[in-house]
Amino acid sequence: xxxKFAEIEPKWQKYWEENKTFKTNDDxxxxxxxxxxxFPYPSGAGLHVGHPEGYTATDILxxxxxxxxxxxxxxxxxxxxxxxxxxxxxxxxxxxAITTQKNCDNFRRQIKAIGLSYDWDREINTTDPKYFKWTxxxxxxxxxxxxxxxxxxxxxxxxxxxxxxxxxEGEEAVKAxxxxxxxAYYDNAQVWWCNSCKxxxxxxxxxxxxxxxxxxxxxxxxxxxxxxxxxxHYGERLLNGLENLDWPExxxxxxxxxxxxxxGAEVDFAIDGLDKNLRVYTTRPDTLFGATYMVIAPEHELxxxxxxxxxxxxxxxxxxxxxxxxxxxxTDLAKEKTGVFTGRYAVNPVNKQLIPIWVADYVLMGYGxxxxxxxxxxxxxxxxxxxxxxxxxxxxLDPKDAENREEILAGDACWTEDGAYxxxxxxxxGLDINGLNKAAGIQKVVEWLEGKGIGKATTNFKLRDWLFSxxxxxxxxxxxxxxxxxxxxxxEDENLPLELPNLEEYTPxxxxxxxxxNAEDWLMVTDKxxxxxxxxxxxxxxxxGSCWYYLRxxxxxNEDSIFDVKKEQYWMPxxxxxxxxxxxxxxxxxxxxxxxxxxxxxxxxxxEPFQKLFNQGMILAFAYETATGAKVASxxxxxxxxxxxxTETGEELRQIVAKMSKSLKNVxxxxxxxxxxxxxxxxxxxxxxxxxxxxxxxxxxxxxxVFNFLARVYRFFADPAKxxxxxxxxxxxxxxxxxxxxxxxxxxxLKFNTGISALMVFNNMxxxxxxxxxxxxxxxxxxxxxxxxxxxxxxxxxxxNAKTLAYEAWPQVDxxxxxxxxxxYPVSFNGKMRFKIELPLDMPKxxxxxxxxxxxxxxxxxxxxxxxxxxxxxxxxxxxAVG
Numbered sequence: 001x002x003x004k005f006a007e008i009e010p011k012w013q014k015y016w017e018e019n020k021t022f023k024t025n026d027d028x029x030x031x032x033x034x035x036x037x038x039f040p041y042p043s044g045a046g047l048h049v050g051h052p053e054g055y056t057a058t059d060i061l062x063x064x065x066x067x068x069x070x071x072x073x074x075x076x077x078x079x080x081x082x083x084x085x086x087x088x089x090x091x092x093x094x095x096x097a098i099t100t101q102k103n104c105d106n107f108r109r110q111i112k113a114i115g116l117s118y119d120w121d122r123e124i125n126t127t128d129p130k131y132f133k134w135t136x137x138x139x140x141x142x143x144x145x146x147x148x149x150x151x152x153x154x155x156x157x158x159x160x161x162x163x164x165x166x167x168x169e170g171e172e173a174v175k176a177x178x179x180x181x182x183x184a185y186y187d188n189a190q191v192w193w194c195n196s197c198k199x200x201x202x203x204x205x206x207x208x209x210x211x212x213x214x215x216x217x218x219x220x221x222x223x224x225x226x227x228x229x230x231x232x233h234y235g236e237r238l239l240n241g242l243e244n245l246d247w248p249e250x251x252x253x254x255x256x257x258x259x260x261x262x263x264g265a266e267v268d269f270a271i272d273g274l275d276k277n278l279r280v281y282t283t284r285p286d287t288l289f290g291a292t293y294m295v296i297a298p299e300h301e302l303x304x305x306x307x308x309x310x311x312x313x314x315x316x317x318x319x320x321x322x323x324x325x326x327x328x329x330x331t332d333l334a335k336e337k338t339g340v341f342t343g344r345y346a347v348n349p350v351n352k353q354l355i356p357i358w359v360a361d362y363v364l365m366g367y368g369x370x371x372x373x374x375x376x377x378x379x380x381x382x383x384x385x386x387x388x389x390x391x392x393x394x395x396x397l398d399p400k401d402a403e404n405r406e407e408i409l410a411g412d413a414c415w416t417e418d419g420a421y422x423x424x425x426x427x428x429x430g431l432d433i434n435g436l437n438k439a440a441g442i443q444k445v446v447e448w449l450e451g452k453g454i455g456k457a458t459t460n461f462k463l464r465d466w467l468f469s470x471x472x473x474x475x476x477x478x479x480x481x482x483x484x485x486x487x488x489x490x491x492e493d494e495n496l497p498l499e500l501p502n503l504e505e506y507t508p509x510x511x512x513x514x515x516x517x518n519a520e521d522w523l524m525v526t527d528k529x530x531x532x533x534x535x536x537x538x539x540x541x542x543x544x545g546s547c548w549y550y551l552r553x554x555x556x557x558n559e560d561s562i563f564d565v566k567k568e569q570y571w572m573p574x575x576x577x578x579x580x581x582x583x584x585x586x587x588x589x590x591x592x593x594x595x596x597x598x599x600x601x602x603x604x605x606x607x608e609p610f611q612k613l614f615n616q617g618m619i620l621a622f623a624y625e626t627a628t629g630a631k632v633a634s635x636x637x638x639x640x641x642x643x644x645x646x647t648e649t650g651e652e653l654r655q656i657v658a659k660m661s662k663s664l665k666n667v668x669x670x671x672x673x674x675x676x677x678x679x680x681x682x683x684x685x686x687x688x689x690x691x692x693x694x695x696x697x698x699x700x701x702x703x704x705x706v707f708n709f710l711a712r713v714y715r716f717f718a719d720p721a722k723x724x725x726x727x728x729x730x731x732x733x734x735x736x737x738x739x740x741x742x743x744x745x746x747x748x749x750l751k752f753n754t755g756i757s758a759l760m761v762f763n764n765m766x767x768x769x770x771x772x773x774x775x776x777x778x779x780x781x782x783x784x785x786x787x788x789x790x791x792x793x794x795x796x797x798x799x800x801n802a803k804t805l806a807y808e809a810w811p812q813v814d815x816x817x818x819x820x821x822x823x824x825y826p827v828s829f830n831g832k833m834r835f836k837i838e839l840p841l842d843m844p845k846x847x848x849x850x851x852x853x854x855x856x857x858x859x860x861x862x863x864x865x866x867x868x869x870x871x872x873x874x875x876x877x878x879x880x881a882v883g
Contacts, residue, residue: 005678038579042103077124126545133497198508221323260462281368286441308343475539
């Protein structure tokens, strides 16, 4: 029987589509299982074979869960807003919607060709106005929510209590107070600006050399009016919520580090000569006696006031230079310590000593207060800075066990360990912590600061306010109007979605505004009283649509509500979320933040969106490089006798494993694999390459191998002569049920490669025996179905079944067949294994000895020798010592 996959696969894909086989109904009587893939950005290049790896894994689990009686939600959609489509529009004049639709159509075609069992009636697209209407609606919720510190939850802004003192200052003071509390707010923000792309860049898009990863041009710091979200308010909840999630520990740690919780104190330093304080955050308030200088970030709001007249030029030049550096380049990774003295001094509150204030770029505004107290005797970074600029160093922790103690005490070396305090008392202030340990020292200093009203215990997070706007056209418009009198209002719900205007020109303006600033008819509005207003010209970042898409899948065609409440309560949380580890922090953190706000407002029923997370590994491909490490495109390589050579230069090349890329021409298109070997072979190979979470190189020989396996399966199980009536062979029945158990266990645990191995072993057994019963054949088709659904459906129909097997019950394991009544023992002579023998488990040892010694295979190794010892270990080994 010839395996004609090119006929079988389109036939069943057509059947599934016409019969809506995988349409999900909201059947509340059944247990639910929500399986989610991280939806793709539909690029013009289409899918490569790395994309379907995670999709195939979730599809296998989805098909299996359906057969186990679960109501499965397994949807697909497109994260379709993004810069590439807009850049293409700038180059060609083609509207991004046209490009995006074309790319989505191609992705859908490719995904369907793989036989993935998505419910296509639930497909979503973030660029669809029916979808981003609700993205805009959620933004409005964020704008109209504040975070209640006491209750540690978001609450409607209408419930915010305005202090009487604020009310007494008038209406503008009340508006300002409310604005300071909103989770979404509009303010000046220092951003990375790319003059080439005319857009704001996220921190992650700026390389360590200060260039934009998209275009390679240098970016600069720039102050622009932006929308921001106060995600740090949820820092504690985001941190605590990780504890009960079934996520990889590495991902949890990355989120913990990104959130960056620390405990310490805020301390006010009086500025000498100014009626102002400089507030710092420190995790070690106990080391205040060792603070001998202060540093403020170049962006600090008090820089202009602090700098003395004679230092202005030097400070301005330094700030300008700092603006060209990335945050990463400015932190501890920077080897060279740079800074400039402001000419001004602060007063150390614990001893009243004057200490110099410096501007240095290793301090960032995003963490703490943008100012630090420097303790050079006990911090390597501060020590290096102090040595560079000849600043006093005061050791206040006794390095009594250090070999270079005298050197440390003299300020010539840094001591980063703890110890009892020394040099930590002041008659003038009355504070003395000498001799105390760290815990006691911190407690005493914090109590002293709070008693003096110049400091307080504080919890801090590295997590910064989320910059939530971009100077682009192709994104969700903000439902916001800025009125000429300064008021900001939001578009009413009944007028959502606010759609993008059609433009002929997509290039951002020189002023930094997005192309929307050119859409005059759309941009300018007038209210019923004649007041003129201007719509927001920024658009939301691509993260916006992906923050909540998993919720829209629940009820994607609901025009009256974001989703039906009962449906959300049934389907949430997502039971399994599968996607790349590159989204471990930002996407997942942003989604969790939005979800927690919606939970606080009663919109969703769960505090966390994704219960279990799994990161699939990357599929790599072979690439080639010269002796100097220069990469060579695959089409310039030829193989001779197992070696690889450059077709133009003749140079011998090294074969390496690398990420698939267009430049290396090592991208493998799934369309090509399907054309040559079929979708079932593609699916099986992607799962058979190795553990799902590991990086694996693509090799066409591997595809041929699984294709040959499927061809053998088809030749045997599609041959009527091999399918017989009657009772199944005992050995076949036993292995069949072992295979059912193994495949079930491995699918449940996402160990697909070993499940496939079990299927291969059983197929070999069936071929060896030459025949199986119809019941066995049907059972094998069922357990093959999640992996190779097209072939399984074909076999199922051949056995006279009219309906799809997609909802047939998963086979039950017959435990009686799995009970061991015998064991295969390796038989060794003088420690060397010579043959194996099957023996009953209840056979007495003396009978075992007689049986083994009587075996004709033993005679060869006993000839002319005497048995000196017979060693028997139950269910392990038999060893015979002869001599």
